[in-house]
Amino acid sequence: MSTLDLIGVSKSFGRTEVLKTIDISLASGEFLVLLGASGCGKSTIMNIIAGLLSPTSGEIRIDGKRINEVHPKNRDIAMVFQSYALYPNLTVERNIGFGLEMRGVPKTERQAAVLKVARILKIDGMLGRKPAELSGGQRQRVAIGRALVREPKIFLFDEPLSNLDAKLRMEMRAELKRLHRLLGTTVVYVTHDQIEAMTLATRIAVMRDGRIDQIGTPEEIYDRPATAFVAEFVGAPPMNMINAILDANGLRLEESGQRVALTIGADAPREVILGLRPEDLHLADASEEHAIAATVDFAEPTGPTLIVFARHGGNPLVASLPPHLQIAPDSQIRLTFSRKNMHIFDRASGNRIQT
Amino acid sequence: MNAGWTATRAWLLMLPLLIVMLSVIGWPFFDTVRLSFTDARLVGTGGDFVGFANYERLFSSRAFRRAFLVTTQFAVVSVLVEVVLGVLVALLLYQNFRGRNVLRALLILPWALPTVVNALLWRLIYNPEYGALNALLVQIGLLDAYRSWLGDPNSALVALIVADAWKNFPLVALISLAALHAVPHDIKAAAIVDGAGALARFRFVILPYLAGPLMVALVLRTIEAFKVFDIIWIMTRGGPANSTRTLSILVYQEAFSFQRAGSGASLALIVTLAITVLAVVYVALIRKSAGAQF
Numbered sequence: 060m061s062t063l064d065l066i067g068v069s070k071s072f073g074r075t076e077v078l079k080t081i082d083i084s085l086a087s088g089e090f091l092v093l094l095g096a097s098g099c100g101k102s103t104i105m106n107i108i109a110g111l112l113s114p115t116s117g118e119i120r121i122d123g124k125r126i127n128e129v130h131p132k133n134r135d136i137a138m139v140f141q142s143y144a145l146y147p148n149l150t151v152e153r154n155i156g157f158g159l160e161m162r163g164v165p166k167t168e169r170q171a172a173v174l175k176v177a178r179i180l181k182i183d184g185m186l187g188r189k190p191a192e193l194s195g196g197q198r199q200r201v202a203i204g205r206a207l208v209r210e211p212k213i214f215l216f217d218e219p220l221s222n223l224d225a226k227l228r229m230e231m232r233a234e235l236k237r238l239h240r241l242l243g244t245t246v247v248y249v250t251h252d253q254i255e256a257m258t259l260a261t262r263i264a265v266m267r268d269g270r271i272d273q274i275g276t277p278e279e280i281y282d283r284p285a286t287a288f289v290a291e292f293v294g295a296p297p298m299n300m301i302n303a304i305l306d307a308n309g310l311r312l313e314e315s316g317q318r319v320a321l322t323i324g325a326d327a328p329r330e331v332i333l334g335l336r337p338e339d340l341h342l343a344d345a346s347e348e349h350a351i352a353a354t355v356d357f358a359e360p361t362g363p364t365l366i367v368f369a370r371h372g373g374n375p376l377v378a379s380l381p382p383h384l385q386i387a388p389d390s391q392i393r394l395t396f397s398r399k400n401m402h403i404f405d406r407a408s409g410n411r412i413q414t
Numbered sequence: 415m416n417a418g419w420t421a422t423r424a425w426l427l428m429l430p431l432l433i434v435m436l437s438v439i440g441w442p443f444f445d446t447v448r449l450s451f452t453d454a455r456l457v458g459t460g461g462d463f464v465g466f467a468n469y470e471r472l473f474s475s476r477a478f479r480r481a482f483l484v485t486t487q488f489a490v491v492s493v494l495v496e497v498v499l500g501v502l503v504a505l506l507l508y509q510n511f512r513g514r515n516v517l518r519a520l521l522i523l524p525w526a527l528p529t530v531v532n533a534l535l536w537r538l539i540y541n542p543e544y545g546a547l548n549a550l551l552v553q554i555g556l557l558d559a560y561r562s563w564l565g566d567p568n569s570a571l572v573a574l575i576v577a578d579a580w581k582n583f584p585l586v587a588l589i590s591l592a593a594l595h596a597v598p599h600d601i602k603a604a605a606i607v608d609g610a611g612a613l614a615r616f617r618f619v620i621l622p623y624l625a626g627p628l629m630v631a632l633v634l635r636t637i638e639a640f641k642v643f644d645i646i647w648i649m650t651r652g653g654p655a656n657s658t659r660t661l662s663i664l665v666y667q668e669a670f671s672f673q674r675a676g677s678g679a680s681l682a683l684i685v686t687l688a689i690t691v692l693a694v695v696y697v698a699l700i701r702k703s704a705g706a707q708f
Binding site: 106109110111131132136137138140141142143144145146147148149157158161162205 | 598600601603604605606607608609610611614618619622
């Protein structure tokens with residue numbers, strides 16, 4: 060169990076700046092998920108923590124000690140890769156025990172440790188097999204086993220579930236959560252899958268263009284996204300973003316001119332984005348005053364909800380409504396929402412405006 | 415379209431190639447087999463059937479045993495040097511450094527040169543009067559006086575092996591370099607994080623990916639080295655004192671210098687048989703290493 064700090068870490072390849080002043084401070088036993096689209100720099104952070112890349116500037120500390128100059132093998136970090144990165148010519152047993160073997164752990168001790176981990180991961184029946192003889196899920200377990208067996212200070216997971224099918228991914232997600240609860244080791248986990256991030260993390264760092272847009276608990280990220288990017292990135296279907304003007308009397312939707320009275324206002328009219336999550340939209344009664352009129356494109360029944368795709372003028376609008384509603388394409392609907400569920404962002408900077 | 419016509423068409427399409435193959439390889443091969451059982455001379459008589467006499471004489475001759483030994487020495491040592499040097503150079507050129515691409519292009523040069531040019535260059539280098547090797551060794555004090563590298567039975571074969579290895583290691587290096595690029599980055603990173611040093615990484619991560627392609631290079635090079643003729647013929651003609659006379663040189667001398675076509679044919683067949691055995695063993699090894707991988 061260890062703390063991990065990244066202080067002002069940046070990284071450039073030639074003239075391309077891939078990380079811009081990253082600050083992360085993890086308490087012992089935290090599960091941090093780096094969430095972002097591909098190319099946002101999240102894997103670069105992983106490689107810097109592992110020591111496979113050196114930062115252009117800034118400091119990395121484990122348990123308060125600077126480790127910038129420490130060789131990867133001496134950092135006491137274990138890493139799990141998206142491609143599993145198993146040694147193809149070694150058996151499962153030797154794959155798992157490889158790190159111990161390289162550290163000169165005696166054979167009997169090694170075998171006992173490997174067996175213990177294999178039992179936890181339920182792969183103790185296949186220790187004699189080669190990676191080629193395993194399924195994707197089994198390979199992933201071996202890769203995780205190889206990390207577990209070393210009992211490292213910190214685990215790094217680089218998109219470990221991306222190559223698995225949906226069902227297996229859900230199982231392994233639950234498994235990882237169970238393992239984290241069991242071991243309590245500090246984890247840094249990279250993914251572009253927001254469901255993985257929401258379900259696994261104690262904290263999420265949403266990244267964009269080499270920066271952290273927001274770092275916080277899954278609830279904070281979901282309920283109070285700090286930027287329009289975070290708001291759109293987290294949540295499925297994504298948050299509706301409606302152009303509006305904020306003035307002294309509240310909000311005016313640009314498409315329809317419709318007004319929403321607010322307690323806050325702006326002295327000079329200000330261009331903003333009104334963000335509304337699909338599940339915060341409801342069908343309005345005829346009596347409802349503050350409702351957005353929309354034309355239905357089509358509806359998708361998903362089982363627990365009915366996802367309605369509609370348009371408010373030129374603005375696409377998605378609403379997650381109760382199932383079994385009869386909503387025909389091209390029909391007119393009115394959608395209402397509670398004021399507390401509104402998210403307002405400055406249109407130029409994308410930053411959240413406190414409501 | 416029925417299956418019968420598909421098969422007939424396939425044979426028809428292959429027919430021109432089959433005719434060419436049979437006439438330039440098949441017929442000469444069978445005629446060589448026939449010749450090997452006769453005492454035919456290169457010119458003049460068609461020869462009489464002598465049974466296994468040619469083979470018996472060969473197996474009991476010292477010249478054959480000596481040539482077989484020289485050929486084996488040449489093949490084993492030169493291929494070994496080529497593989498070790500080739501892999502080392504590939505590992506070097508795999509590193510990221512300025513000028514790497516220029517060096518990679520230059521690497522091909524020795525291999526791309528015609529053997530004749532290579533052999534003549536090395537004869538210049540080994541020249542006993544103005545050769546670069548003598549000049550270098552004398553100037554740095556390793557040698558007292560110029561010596562004849564190719565004229566001394568003790569050094570001629572080694573000198574030839576050096577020349578041949580210099581020409582052929584780039585092939586091994588190129589094949590290895592391509593194989594190195596196929597090693598997944600993640601596995602290398604995993605090994606570093608797992609604490610594997612450079613040697614352990616080579617053994618457990620690089621070598622498994624290198625083994626297959628390297629085996630192919632090994633097969634090609636051994637077979638070529640076993641039937642070597644050109645570089646030796648140009649540099650030493652099998653001398654001095656037959657110290658560099660390989661089987662191919664012996665075949666040439668037997669069939670053309672001494673005009674004993676029958677005896678030359680039997681010798682050529684023995685070389686062919688030896689190479690075939692090598693090839694079969696190697697192909698089996700390749701299959702095994704390919705099957706064992708991944």
